[in-house]
Amino acid sequence: GQNIDQPTEMTATEGAIVQINCTYQTSGFNGLFWYQQHAGEAPTFLSYNVLDGLEEKGRFSSFLSRSKGYSYLLLKELQMKDSASYLCAVKGTGANNLFFGTGTRLTVIP
Amino acid sequence: DGGITQSPKYLFRKEGQNVTLSCEQNLNHDAMYWYRQDPGQGLRLIYYSQIVNDFQKGDIAEGYSVSREKKESFPLTVTSAQKNPTAFYLCASSILGNTYEQYFGPGTRLTVT
Numbered sequence: 001g002q003n004i005d006q007p008t009e010m011t012a013t014e015g016a017i018v019q020i021n022c023t024y025q026t027s028g029f030n031g032l033f034w035y036q037q038h039a040g041e042a043p044t045f046l047s048y049n050v051l052d053g054l055e056e057k058g059r060f061s062s063f064l065s066r067s068k069g070y071s072y073l074l075l076k077e078l079q080m081k082d083s084a085s086y087l088c089a090v091k092g093t094g095a096n097n098l099f100f101g102t103g104t105r106l107t108v109i110p
Numbered sequence: 111d112g113g114i115t116q117s118p119k120y121l122f123r124k125e126g127q128n129v130t131l132s133c134e135q136n137l138n139h140d141a142m143y144w145y146r147q148d149p150g151q152g153l154r155l156i157y158y159s160q161i162v163n164d165f166q167k168g169d170i171a172e173g174y175s176v177s178r179e180k181k182e183s184f185p186l187t188v189t190s191a192q193k194n195p196t197a198f199y200l201c202a203s204s205i206l207g208n209t210y211e212q213y214f215g216p217g218t219r220l221t222v223t
Contacts (some may be wrong), residue, residue, distance in 0.1 A: 004152070030208040042114075042200065042214035043153075050209065087152070091208055097168070098154035098212060100145075 001037045002026045004101035006088050011107045012078055020086050022074045028093030034062050034073045035087040036101065043087055046073070075106075083108045111180045112137045114215035116201050121220045123195075131218045133201035139213070140206045142184035146170060147159045147198040147217075159184055160206060170185075188220065 003025045014102040024032070031050035035043035049055055049064035049071060061074040073086055085103040092099060114135040121215075123129045136141065141160050145153040155168030159178040173192025178184050188195045198219050204214040 008150075033211060035214075040198075040217070040219075042216050044214070045211040048209065048211060089153075095160070097155060098153075098155075102152045103151060 002090070002092065002099040004088055004090060004099055006086075006104045008102065009105045009107070011109060012075075012077075014078055014110050015110055016078050017074065017076050018078060020075070020088075020105065020106065022071045022088030022101055023103050024069050024071070024088070024090050024099075024101075026090050026099060029066065030091040031070050032064055033089045033091070033096050034064075034071075035089065036058075037085045039084075042049060043093040046086075049099055053085060071078065080108050080110070082106065114203055114213055116199075116215035116218050118138065118218060119216065121218055123222050124220055125223075126190045128187055128189050129195075129220065129222075131188065131201075132185055133186065133215055135184075135201075135203045135213075135215075136181055136182060137203055137213060138181070139173045139203035140181070141204045142178070143202040143204075144168075144174070144176065144184070144186045145200045145202065147178060147200060154157060162197065167200070180183070188222075195220060 005023045018055040034046040047062035053065045059076045087103045088101040090097040143158040144156040157176045159165035175187045200217045201215040204212040
């Protein structure tokens, strides 16, 4: 079976740094994706990790440890517009299926 | 502008009626997907298709049907057999291959009363 865990909600202050964790147990692994989703809108792609280590893309970075089944998304210099849900998704083996966690709702406060 | 369109944004139906949600993409992607999103749950895969005239069931296909007659289009029918159809439905597409992200449409919020 597939199990992907993320915290349900987080709150952080504008200008600060926040780390959103994701742990996974899946029957196969072909990479981990992070998506951002504003309420009532489509998820948009943020990052993809398939090898261990940190991928940096502007204010957002994503880290993966395959041996630990663990990833995190790091958001720096938080802005109010970063208030959204952040979805962790693992690509399993076979087909193109993505398995999604429940998402972490981040609220950025002034 | 390339992208995925879903229409309508909001859809209301009476219980017992079938309803079809449209999904069109002009990204030239081979693969297309339908997900359902409920509060407090992750996106769950309903159906996916990797090539025209072929599609596969996802984790929660019961009560749904799809067709893939054209590369650009992947409509989803929510039948009266779906016991709890009220949800936010998201269509996505991607290039085939492990490293390619899925692009999502804006979603259709279906309410059945």
